[in-house]
Amino acid sequence: MTKQLPLDTYFMQGNQACAEAAITAGCKFFAGYPITPATEIAEHLAKRLPQTGGIAIQMEDELAALSAVIGASWAGAKAMTATSGPGFSLMQENIGYAFMTETPCVIVNIQRAGPSTGQATKCAQGDVMQARWGTHGDYTPIVLSPNSVQEMYNLTIRAFNLAETYRTPVILLADEIIAHMREKITIPPSNKIKIINRKKPKKTDKTFFNTEEIPPMPSVGDGFNVSVTGSTHNEQGHRYTADPIVHRQLVERLVNKINKNANQIINHEDHNIENCEIIIISYGCTSRAVHETIELAKKRGINAGSIRLKTLWPFPEKTIQTLAKNAKMILVPEMNLRQIFYEVERTVHGTVPVLPINKIGGGEMITPEELLTEITRSVNNIE
């Protein structure tokens, strides 16, 4: 039985890399509903999971898919689903349920052009705010943003590790271009890959929900007496909706367990950032245009640098505040009509002008030439 792909270099599709990484991370359960441009993940796992002792099922819709994933996680399995915008919308209720019940799981959203069924086969980055605020109530999700096939692999493993560490749902927010792209990828040897498993309770433990920042998680069949509910609950998990203090402590702890550990979660890649006058903040497929843009700008005597966000949420406020201190201008290119732009603007708080660069429709990327035009124009405006 092949447990994992052998160490080698492959020419692989992003979705396939995501599926292989899930297996390496220890995923034993996948439930999903087919949707372009995420279907290859389900297809690949339907073939590979049974080979590695796991289960892949097609559910009747996306609501059921995430329900099954949450159930599998409580049965002790690392579990994942994969979808795109329309399915991600249907999953929002259960994302809140997973957050409230502290259920580790991975939700992959391969973004396509919306709203609604939009342009099913075309790339977009329009679900950034939905990933942040899509379910109701107060919560803080962890959202990762890959920009290559290699990162589809690496960040899928990281998504499982973060889910297990913080006992929370983690969203891998990719896009059609990265997911359907094929490129060179190296699979590291398994002893070089760090895999984290959830903390399990001691036999004598009786409380599983509010005792510490990240409580240990029992599984069905472990012999504990556990109640799991999306309603406000006490330490045993019992529904407890009348008490303002219980609700306050529970939800504040759930939010704080992410926010207080933001430094461990946040990850970004900087390029030519020391003393540059223009900073480009980008993520996902859009970031693939940035290095070439910086080279082109240099030829015009413009010193530009880049911060690429590998974690979208929690938002790297401190990083941006520190790195942007000396910049004259920040540019935020996105394949949506302004989402991360507003976060950057809020973060720098008027100290640096922030310029949005936006393009939607047909999956057309923002090219290095288009970025260069905007940079040149903005430099002329500064001077």
Next chain:
Amino acid sequence: MMPKRVEVRISGLGGQGVVLAGEILGRAAVYDGKYAVQTQSYGAEARGSTAKSEVIISDKKIGFPKVRKCDILVTMSQNALNKHLDDLKENGILLVDRDKVKEVPKVKAKVFGIPATRIAETELTSRIYANAIMLGALTKITGIVSEEAVKKAIIDSVSKETKETNLEGFGKGLGLAE
């Protein structure tokens, strides 16, 4: 001599296997020890809508993954040719399936007409192998990938049932370009 970075666009209709041809080309380049990125664009329909597959091959890591101006354009339908011809670089290479592309406008490029669909239908049982023939011609004419690497890439990319016929098609394409 081909430049160190080559941008290829393969275009046609959904069902002609242009995405698969791009995948095989990119995989072959990686087997040759180069960097390669393949992206694709197609409609929501499985067959009949326009489809394109783009491959960038380079000695260096590839940033922007989409083709803006192509060094090599392969087209397997008249619509695809009309749509993409403007993106071909001056003195670039144009390969057309001459059974599907009847009119090639005057263009400053090296143009090659390959009877891919006819040969696939008459000699290889089905027109679905036209992409393998085009790939053979492309390999021979441009030399951007090695024949051995493409053969290995075909074996690693197609189903067991179609492997032999695809290899045969690739061989016929190599021969046509001589």
